[in-house]
Amino acid sequence: MSTEESLWNIFINASLVNNFVLAYFLGICPFLGVSGKMETATRMGGAVTFVMLISSMCAYGIHALLIAINAPFLQLISYIVVIASTVQLVEMFVKKMSPALFRQLGIFLPLITTNCAILGLALFQTNKGYNFGQSFVYALGAGAGFTLALILIAGLREKLEFAEVPDIVKGTALTLLIAGILSLSFMGFAGLGS
């Protein structure tokens, strides 16, 4: 258990060294789906970060409660329920505040529920035994890393729209190849903040 980790280290680790998308492969579905346009990618990143922060704090509380009543087997079920309700909350909020954004995110907003990055975050922070402050920073770092990866890919894909690629490479395969190259370059961060 590395509960003594400094907050700065946790942030750097979550956002760059062990980037959720490029090193842990979490949240690949929205990553492939909404990374076509820069603007959508930024907003999606914001929404995911927000949900991550809330659900990570809730997960901390739930974990403490489940340990207290000695029922760790309920962990997964209660986490997923909390995440689903948080997403519902965000959805209502966005619908009210910005209908245009709501239309743009479309199906991907409810799909945050099945975004592995969020459940993954809750599980990892529990496994690592982080305290409340550490969990918060971990969620912040993971969200920042997710947004960063999404924006990087979106920028590259916008440029590639004008490139001439063979027909069979177009679409998912091309995005995966870019993601692979990005993942290679993110390996350069290894060793940072350890």
Next chain:
Amino acid sequence: MEDNVANNTSEQNKTGLSTDEFIKGLWRDNPVFVQVLGMCPVLAVSNTALNALAMGLATAFVLLMSNILVSALRNFIPKEVRIASYILIIATFVTVTDYAIQAISLDLHKALGAFISLIVVNCLILSRAEAFASKNTIGKSIMDALGMGVGFTFALFCLGAVREILGNGSIFDIALFPHNFQEWVVMILPAGGFFTLAIWLLIFNGFKTKKAAV
């Protein structure tokens, strides 16, 4: 006795009708190569063939069980809360699988780590529950789950085998190449997962366009 016979024949009819559902998941609508669903575990645990196979089987099991239950309860679950109910059903079976794997092999459980729990958010399972099991009979849903499950396992194994052979020079821990084989370490690293999947997708797309051209 008569009941039994009647059941049997209706069962046979169902299987006769739904071989198509099975084949569909295996090839034409393969969850990984064609629908590109459930990518996270596909990329994350496919660094060796064994991990990939175990993950595929675990997912297939959860898929089968949740499809059966969703299909059996499809007339009882109110429309408004259906997604939440599906997720709860899936989460239950994932917890069962998690504890079962822990009991069978602790090493495997360590290798797969949090990704067993993450089966819960595998888009593949939820999408099959929503798109198929909630509208079809149990028999059909079973065939659908089997087809999709086997298709998913097959795809995972394809990736895992390629990555292990190139990245480690072995398959199922059996060395394939002579000593001086230089491993392609990058294949085991995250980047290798992206590349391998991209190449498999290319191969599939190539087949599809060739067929369309003919």
